[in-house]
Amino acid sequence: MMTFYAAAGSYQIRSEDGKNMPYIMRLGKLQPVSIPEFSLWSMLLWDVLTYEELHKKFYDKMEETEIEPSSFDKSLEMLVKRKLIIKGVGYTGADALYNMLSDTYVIPLRGVQGARKLMNVAKLLKQKKVNFFEAVYLLQPEKSSVAERRIMKLVLQTPLSVPELVRCFENNVHDVSSADKVISAIYTEESDNQARLNNASSLSDYRHDVLEATANLYLTRQVILEHA
Known part of the structure; x- marks a missing residue:
């Protein structure tokens, strides 16, 4: 089985109380996200990655920024649940890609x-x-x-x-x-x-x-x- 992930929507950075806060725009509404969630989402913007590729990319990035990387699975699950990341599973790459894109x-x-x-x-x-x-x-x-x-x-x-x-x-x-x-x-x-x-x-x-x-x-x- 193959699993693909990609980002859904676009993003905005808004200044709040002197800090830049990330938001993901979905269906015309701004969705707040945490820094690890936004990092994960942005890695998939204009890219399609497998679980293993995304996992490695996320951990490498978190080590660079000294942010705790243990939140990967929880953040990914939450982003998929909120439909901010799209996911497709299939026996072939083509099937996984189609299943990922079929509802987008x-x-x-x-x-x-x-x-x-x-x-x-x-x-x-x-x-x-x-x-x-x-x-x-x-x-x-x-x-x-x-x-x-x-x-x-x-x-x-x-x-x-x-x-x-x-x-x-x-x-x-x-x-x-x-x-x-x-x-x-x-x-x-x-x-x-x-x-x-x-x-x-x-x-x-x-x-x-x-x-x-x-x-x-x-x-x-x-x-x-x-x-x-």
Whole structure:
């Protein structure tokens, strides 16, 4: 069996009584977390790790900061329970990844990464670590696959779950700009619901393409994931 973990939501640092306090934004609401919990969550932001990989990374980090590392399992369990970390278990890597993503929605980062990339390159240029031509090269947009571009066009209209994205690929859907269009294009049978869609999409010929593209978009910081 394989188990994968990833971060759900985004974060904010707020100043309270002169101290910077971390919060995780989930479904539009700020969720308070402890420092060990935030450290654990941030290790998974834009990454997918197994239990063993996450365990090692957490303990190495806690030793550097001299924070008691014994809270790993308790913090991980609590974050999964609060749906701030998503978890998937399966006999294969593909099954574990699908089970991890099946109840999550893909949320595009609108313009944030482009601005951050520009600032980082400008900083390198100012520090004379790159020359003008190298800076221009670094600012070129990353090449994306057809499936990645298609998913981005869909989720820029409305957040969609991975099973819903699979159904969009199956039905050649491009317009999901309203709730009515989502329902008519994706939930085509009267008996369709999220659970039935999850089961059907897990067997779809398009599952691999959607999983690979979604994972690449997440790992390259173009989208975040929100737990349903």
